[in-house]
Amino acid sequence: MTPEDIEHLAALLKARSGLILGADKTYLIESRLAPIARKEGFANVAGLLTSLRTRRDEKIIHAVVDAMTTNETFFFRDKTPFDQFKSDVLPVFAKSRVSGDIKVWCAACSTGQEPYSLAMMMDEARAQYPRMNLDITATDISERCLEKAQAGLYTQFEVQRGLPITMMVKNFEKVDEMWRISPKMRQAVKFRKMNLLDDLRGLGRLDVIYCRNVLIYFDLETKKRVLEQMATMLADDGYLFLGAAETVLGITDAFKPLSGMRGMYVKNMAANASLRPSMPLRAAGAA
Amino acid sequence: MKTCLVVDDSRVIRKVARRILENLQFEVLEAADGQEALDACKAAMPNAVLLDWNMPVMDGITFLKHLRKEQGGKDPIVVFCTTENDLSHITEALTEGASEYIMKPFDGDILEAKFQEVGLI
Numbered sequence: 277m278t279p280e281d282i283e284h285l286a287a288l289l290k291a292r293s294g295l296i297l298g299a300d301k302t303y304l305i306e307s308r309l310a311p312i313a314r315k316e317g318f319a320n321v322a323g324l325l326t327s328l329r330t331r332r333d334e335k336i337i338h339a340v341v342d343a344m345t346t347n348e349t350f351f352f353r354d355k356t357p358f359d360q361f362k363s364d365v366l367p368v369f370a371k372s373r374v375s376g377d378i379k380v381w382c383a384a385c386s387t388g389q390e391p392y393s394l395a396m397m398m399d400e401a402r403a404q405y406p407r408m409n410l411d412i413t414a415t416d417i418s419e420r421c422l423e424k425a426q427a428g429l430y431t432q433f434e435v436q437r438g439l440p441i442t443m444m445v446k447n448f449e450k451v452d453e454m455w456r457i458s459p460k461m462r463q464a465v466k467f468r469k470m471n472l473l474d475d476l477r478g479l480g481r482l483d484v485i486y487c488r489n490v491l492i493y494f495d496l497e498t499k500k501r502v503l504e505q506m507a508t509m510l511a512d513d514g515y516l517f518l519g520a521a522e523t524v525l526g527i528t529d530a531f532k533p534l535s536g537m538r539g540m541y542v543k544n545m546a547a548n549a550s551l552r553p554s555m556p557l558r559a560a561g562a563a
Numbered sequence: 564m565k566t567c568l569v570v571d572d573s574r575v576i577r578k579v580a581r582r583i584l585e586n587l588q589f590e591v592l593e594a595a596d597g598q599e600a601l602d603a604c605k606a607a608m609p610n611a612v613l614l615d616w617n618m619p620v621m622d623g624i625t626f627l628k629h630l631r632k633e634q635g636g637k638d639p640i641v642v643f644c645t646t647e648n649d650l651s652h653i654t655e656a657l658t659e660g661a662s663e664y665i666m667k668p669f670d671g672d673i674l675e676a677k678f679q680e681v682g683l684i
């Protein structure tokens with residue numbers, strides 16, 4: 277791999293998915309892209325990278341962008357965001373949303389554990405809130421991940437990470453050596469491909485946004501643009517959830533942290549009044 | 564310091580579990596089958612039991628049924644840890660009073676997460 281190859285790859289990734297490739301990521305590039313190089317008939321990853329510069333084959337570019345995403349996730353990751361939803365968000369919306377419908381968006385859902393955790397959490401809370409319904413849309417840039425999410429098929433290792441056994445028994449069936457989430461949970465989540473750099477407003481008005489462990493891969497400018505666009509989509513009394521290592525502080529005042537509620541943010545109405553409708557980061561129609 | 568009784572007929576598994584549990588600040592006791600485990604519990608009830616299913620002399624589920632009839636036998640939190648990974652085994656374990664269920668193979672992350680789930684850590 278020449279420095280020029282890596283530089284070109286870094287620019288491509290930043291433009292396509294916002295990913296900032298840190299310094300000295302040769303090993304990461306090698307391990308993530310070797311399968312694609314093999315599949316596409318290149319002698320090695322260096323060969324693949326050179327062709328990215330010279331051939332601009334969209335299919336290969338897509339595969340490369342997808343392969344370079346980090347998809348680490350698990351059921352009820354960090355636990356608190358799901359407990360908070362149940363104990364702090366549901367009671368508020370039970371009063372303010374007469375229809376009972378709450379629109380939730382998981383903005384980088386990876387292989388589906390996050391939206392399915394929300395669906396299972398709601399199922400458990402149903403007895404307490406019989407009229408409430410979560411309308412969950414889960415999106416990601418990775419088609420590979422979305423396929424798996426939609427199939428709802430998990431390995432034994434994956435169903436043991438974070439998922440209490442009673443919930444597993446209730447919501448999964450064993451299919452050979454894998455575990456498949458129930459049709460009821462699959463129907464509770466709509467999966468769709470979406471790039472956070474694009475115009476997101478097609479999703480409409482949202483009550484809750486989960487945007488966890490994805491902004492960490494972006495630079496400050498991209499974080500800001502994504503968050504500010506989310507602020508225009510979130511209901512004025514809605515909630516934003518970020519990952520445990522993430523914050524809005526120092527990035528934008530479109531949101532402010534909720535005191536005592538780790539990872540939860542609300543709209544900062546004063547700042548939002550002056551916020552111009554934000555534009556997508558990438559030109560419409562770009563692949 | 565909380566105590567955990569590790570019940571498994573494999574010495575290797577007991578050793579692996581011991582290392583993980585000691586790192587989680589547990590005092591670890593070992594038993595190689597259900598009968599040994601029951602004797603250990605009668606002598607002193609542990610806070611937790613990590614329990615294999617298939618073992619010679621007395622299997623895990625029989626041990627659990629006996630344990631729950633002992634004086635103070637409802638106290639220990641029992642977590643199964645076994646290669647039996649079908650829903651009927653899991654359901655039976657939960658019905659008999661197990662709190663969590665680990666399907667082998669397992670690692671430190673899974674064990675830690677499951678112990679957290681049941682409030683042991």
Ligand SMILES: C[S@@+](CC[C@H](N)C(=O)[O-])C[C@H]1O[C@@H](n2cnc3c(N)ncnc32)[C@H](O)[C@@H]1O
Nearest residue numbers: 293345347349384386417418471472488489490
């Ligand atoms: C580490 S996972 C986080 C999954 C889940 N939210 C969680 O917290 O466990 C990050 C996900 O962000 C997705 N992602 C990265 N860049 C993206 C972009 N520009 N648009 C949409 N999704 C993106 C990746 O494909 C990956 O699945």
